[in-house]
Amino acid sequence: MPTYDFICNQCGFLFSEFINIKDKDKVKCPKCNGSVTQRFTGFVYTRKGDSGQGGCAGSCSSCSGCK
Numbered sequence: 673m674p675t676y677d678f679i680c681n682q683c684g685f686l687f688s689e690f691i692n693i694k695d696k697d698k699v700k701c702p703k704c705n706g707s708v709t710q711r712f713t714g715f716v717y718t719r720k721g722d723s724g725q726g727g728c729a730g731s732c733s734s735c736s737g738c739k
């Protein structure tokens with residue numbers, strides 16, 4: 673079962689859920705319980721501050737997007 677990334681439509685919170693794809697419509701924002709939009713994994717994140725091509729190179733304490 674893959675992990676899906678979602679972004680909240682209301683507060684913009686980005687998070688990952690480990691779910692069956694058929695349950696994705698039930699996913700709500702963990703912060704504000706708002707509706708969310710799926711983001712597709714494999715999308716290349718181009719955030720400022722990340723070093724290297726893999727985000728944080730395994731030390732995810734400073735990164736939430738490179739698992």
Ligand SMILES: [Zn+2]
Pocket residue numbers: 680681682683684685701702703704705706
């Ligand atoms: Zn939210």
